[in-house]
Amino acid sequence: MDRILVLSLHGKPVPFTTNWWIKTWDRSGKPLSDKIAIQEQFVLIGQQLSARASRIFVIMDLNAKLYNLNLAHAQNVNIEILSLGLGYTAVTTSDGGIGLSYTYFENKRSCMALNRHMDYEGQTADQLLEKIKSDNPVERSMALALINALNYKEALNLPVDENNKIMFDKFNIGQDRRVAMVGYFPPLVRIFEEKGVVLEILDSSRGLGIKEEFYSKLNNWAQVLLLTSTSVLNNSTEEILAHAGQNLKSIMLGPSTPPLVAEAFNHLPVHMLAGTVPLDKEKSLKAIRHGMGTPVLHKFSRKVFMDLGF
Template structure:
């Protein structure tokens, strides 16, 4: 996948300069810290066959050059890709800390005119967003493999002509479906890649119709690592992080 190659290319120079400090794999999220003080998280992948992630053969990346773990983004093993995506986010921590916040998704809704009458497609079920969309009586179509929701053929057809906005989970990078989904995007569709796993690396998406990145900047390293160890999810991470964003049409580059 081109996105994997671009993420690797964008972060390889940074990865060559640091080592992996700690890899923490929790039930909800995986965290990676680097020797320069960086931390990144990504949603822990669970095998689709229902198998436990703990069945994988473990490789110890701690103390090794970060480039070794970053390279897992090109591999097929989902858990390796999870760790690699967390590594991308750790290597990118200095840039992420400069990005503005959108704590209540106000900018997201306003910028893309998501209000009554709008039509939204969603890859990955986001409960807080779903509740808000339903409350505002916004038409919604969802596909989520883990929850057994949606018909992909119908959903893909809705991305060209029906949907105004596509909200796609960044865990799609882990299962290599991001580019497959976006290949069906119509010319007028506005696309937002979101969730704590989101790599805030704008230059990696130049070949894709991505209009907004909405990710997470961890502000309390030890607090976040404890939450990950205890199996915490997205809600638990809120007190130890900022919800950040990047908009394609406001980037001066």
């Protein structure tokens, strides 16, 4: 039986030699009962278990890569504005950057969205960057907005795809194309219905889809996956992509997407990063303060992409 092997780091650094608790899934996404404890060097794990596992992913390795790739820059700039809105979060930096991220609230039960008070404005950006590894999704939202701000100038030079035509053409999204979507994107859903795309959606916040069935279709049915960048905020990116079929083409999209840090995704089967770059900073910040969402933010931004290749 083919297995997908997932190594869980729980967001913490793991030494080269340590105890690895390994949980396996079959290709349908059903957990297998055995749990294996291994004490080996990381490089040996892949060699020794490759015959048993179809793919290996490290849970939340993405957060560590996003941190490491942006640390040097973050240490040399300050945060000017941190705006935490009900829909989106924005961060501006002293070198002229601005970045967006979805504000991810999880089981909000009190007036306190954060663990403790911290004034990041006027401080070096590395203090907030550290929060990409936090267990608090609001802190991760702030940190992801910062990461996009740190890469703002380079993102302005990325190719533009305002109407998604480049994405549709590159991934042959048209009649009878089998597309899986994590996160509900109403404008895209309408276009796909008009094009005759066969669509499968998973969005737990809307009660759409059954995870186990969706994961099975990712492995043996879907030809294209559209993955919301909110998956970075709820730490589900690696879990979802662990179920990707061998020929599946994946696109991460949404205003939170960090399109300039392609290296952070080199351990994952992601083929395009499609994000949003604000052009009018003041209007973007005001929209966020007023609780506006994607349709309004797009009025003051441009949609860009980075092709990671097949």
